[in-house]
Amino acid sequence: MTEPSSPLDQQLWDFVYGYDAAYDRAAQQAGLSAAQACLLDQLTGGSSTMGELATALLCDASNVTQLVARLESRGLVTREPDPADRRVKRVSITPAGRREHRAVHRAFAFPAESVDRLTAGEQQLLSRLLAKMRRPGGS
Amino acid sequence: MTEPSSPLDQQLWDFVYGYDAAYDRAAQQAGLSAAQACLLDQLTGGSSTMGELATALLCDASNVTQLVARLESRGLVTREPDPADRRVKRVSITPAGRREHRAVHRAFAFPAESVDRLTAGEQQLLSRLLAKMRRPGGS
DNA sequence: TATTGTTATACTCTATAACTATA
DNA sequence: TATAGTTATAGAGTATAACAATA
Secondary structure (H helix, E strand, C coil): CCCCCCHHHHHHHHHHHHHHHHHHHHHHHCCCCHHHHHHHHHHCCCCEEHHHHHHHHCCCHHHHHHHHHHHHHCCCEEEEECCCCCCCEEEEECHHHHHHHHHHHHHCCHHHHHHCCCCHHHHHHHHHHHHHHHCCCCC | CCCCCCHHHHHHHHHHHHHHHHHHHHHHHCCCCHHHHHHHHHHCCCCEEHHHHHHHCCCCHHHHHHHHHHHHHCCCEEEEECCCCCCCEEEEECHHHHHHHHHHHHHCCHHHHHHCCCCHHHHHHHHHHHHHHHCCCCC
């Protein structure tokens, strides 16, 4: 494990580096940080509790409190106590938040541009390889 | 472009998300931030100037100043004026810095584990697909 | 008593603007 | 005057510990 990285490891590093940089740029163009854009992304499928967001974003609950507070002050999300258990706060994306989120995705051209360089067959192949890398016993 | 993400786009997102999370964890286990680990990584191939580091890390020069200052105070890098042009500072990794950098790479199991689930032929294929995604006119 | 979320605090990352030193 | 880097400053991301509200 002390040998130099294989070309494939380096290629993966470069791909991820480019992907991250493109996402940061896309979020910034929409006036958001990457963390804020990720949080909005989590909410597009429906509302979440603070704790669910912390789990999804792999960060501490106190961090979510601050991220949500900033987004709420800009009118991009709302935060309301759950009627059933009033300790729980349900966070929802607002129409303005959805617009910002769409703006990020429009600006985030990296995956689309990369994938478009592959034929349909190559795309299927890549999908299969990613699935197999993800967990043992792929298709 | 308003349609939901294709499965492949989602797979790429998930891959990058897992990769980033694994790198953050690996750096933290070595007592470094991801940004610090990246900076050390840049120096393993030889010394760099502050400006070169800013370019490689896609960030402002003033940020590099602070990153290097923290690493220098921990003895992981050195910073010395270039004899030829004393405005320029040459940053080098120390033996202690190399040890930390190796610790990060040992803990960063994600790419190795992922790639090891592929056969040699599949790895070649993935390499070819990544190359083609990178720029038009692949092999 | 246990759980959910917030507050207080501290540290790092990051950029902008003003500055110093050197060329 | 132009360039390389630093300093001052400010805002955002992040975590830990102590806390409040609710269950």
